[in-house]
Amino acid sequence: MSVDDAEALPERTRRRRAPKPHAAGVKAVAAAAGVSLGTVSNVLNRPEVVSPLTRAKVEAAMASLGFVRNESARQLRAGSSRILAYLMLDAGNPFFTDVAKGVEEAAQAAGLSVFLCTSSEDADREAAYLDLLEQQRVQGILITPIDQNSSRLRKLPSRGTPVVVVDRTLDDAEHCSVAVNDILGGELAISHLLELGHERIAYVGGPNTIGQVVDRREGARRALRTAGQPLSNLIELTTGALTVAEGRGAGQRLAGLPADRRPTAAFCANDLLALGLLQQCVSLGLRVPEDLAIVGYDDIEFAEAAAVPLTSVRQPRQLLGRTAAELLLDESSNPDHEHQRVTFTPELVVRTSTRGTL
């Protein structure tokens, strides 16, 4: 992550490059094929209306001139884009790349392409990308927002760019949203730990500007309340981001506590944190789950392959992405579209990190 970039000295070899050429447009193609502009355009957009012979001539001309359609001009005139964008929180988190896979799947089925952007949990980047995508007039935007109250986000749909919020629920009347019930997820995790008899439980997550984090914590608190336990039993460790590195930091803090005050279990707001926490605690000599039980969130592929296979709250990732993309497509093609809020239910996957030997 950071060690990574110890400046290795690379070898370089150089060569001169060829001069830059000039692009051929429909006009040139039309001239070369001996037809009119309109015909070339027809070959491009409605090949069935042009006679096979003419089409062949035009296609030959295109090939020989190396014609490349200018999408800006096309879009300017035609007014429509064939592109969806998914603006993710963090490309390094396999959860989001799995969601993205679902999005791609649905988009491909509809003949659209997907551009991925990443805000890296930075509100300014998010805003900049939203502006850019709006200016590009993409067909629609899927977003896992960092700042869900952003006025930018709210204004987009009213200006004609459909937006679907992914992995978050907005009470707003302007968007569709597809989410997983994070409060319930938090409850599942903590109830499980309570059932196992844990009483001092750490909650590791942050920053609290991220909705998912807040909801999962809320779920944790509810589970305590339901069980009739005081909220003070939940020790909160706030992190600066949802990354492995932050998880290690939290592990350091946890392991540093005297054994009689140290929590016996930890619930992490996502698997990246959990993996970092696990790694650090193990390397500092804590046994998992005997000294510290750990529950993660997302059930990413690496959770199962971890040093101690991780108990985690699973979400239907690809389905989430696919559903979101389908809602977006409906919104941009169906005049009777109604905004929807779709909520999936998470599921607890129990592994060694809480239950020990099976």
Next chain:
Amino acid sequence: MSVDDAEALPERTRRRRAPKPHAAGVKAVAAAAGVSLGTVSNVLNRPEVVSPLTRAKVEAAMASLGFVRNESARQLRAGSSRILAYLMLDAGNPFFTDVAKGVEEAAQAAGLSVFLCTSSEDADREAAYLDLLEQQRVQGILITPIDQNSSRLRKLPSRGTPVVVVDRTLDDAEHCSVAVNDILGGELAISHLLELGHERIAYVGGPNTIGQVVDRREGARRALRTAGQPLSNLIELTTGALTVAEGRGAGQRLAGLPADRRPTAAFCANDLLALGLLQQCVSLGLRVPEDLAIVGYDDIEFAEAAAVPLTSVRQPRQLLGRTAAELLLDESSNPDHEHQRVTFTPELVVRTSTRGTL
């Protein structure tokens, strides 16, 4: 990955949506502000040349009309795009997302934005995205190609779209490329295993259409030759993709062999394969590294956190991305640009999966 999408039944709530509005252009803004078209454009592109008073009027008009610049029109006229694209092999592989992070970094420093696309190791998708990006007239394309002999790929630069090949070296005179010496990486891995006394070694990787895979295998063979061992000591297990799931499959095959013919070590073409292999072998009762030593490739963040911390060949991921983006920027802005081939050197990181207790 696949279990993921057991169809959970979501709850849905619906609401009616507002009707679609009509967009305001420079023209409307000019009218509202009582100035000419050109002035509005100046406010947008060269604010310093317009008087503060006029500028304020125009900006007010923009805000009240909700003006959004039409990027297609801008690009059509101005001829330049402010976007780079990185077409990756697999967004689910943390190696590539780390490279992407480096790309973003360099792009942001230059005031550009990055669109990520993923070919998912599918040549048709790759081709489709290349066409799309060329038509979009992006400023340049960074690509980790699946099909490096694609004529599409070769033709792009000659038509005006700069291309930098990432994590692969092309002997071609048309592109810059940034890579890590994969042959050397393979040698490092195998030499390490040979030094530890292993004689029957598995090579797990594929498909062989992917250059990295081929090079790493080639390095493995060289190491054997150097050590004076027969190539038959390298047992090749070919996989269909570089994924955790394929790794599990390979693990299944390996563990099924009778102990006296089973390799005592495995070198995997990437960490995803290695993690899958590790997981499967452990769950089938093999001890790592006692029964089977494992070396991965890429040293992704999860390698260290694995069930048995993974020995792996590390590459400077972000640096790779950053360097590639910088070359691309140079190519598209510097008229004296010379194509370069930059090669970084990989490094072996030894952990428990080969050396056992330290």
Next chain:
DNA sequence: AGACGGGGATGAAAGGTTTCAAGAGCGCCC
């Protein structure tokens, strides 16, 4: 007082495509 210069604003042209109403060519039928 008149010429000059410069900061600001202007308006028309240009950029490559799609769209669409209209035209051309041709075979067929009465």
Next chain:
DNA sequence: GGGCGCTCTTGAAACCTTTCATCCCCGTCT
């Protein structure tokens, strides 16, 4: 042989910005 209908092609308008040469207004210099 003339008219009709059909298929295919045409050419110009429109999409929205940016660009750039031009113009205007005023203060300044001689």
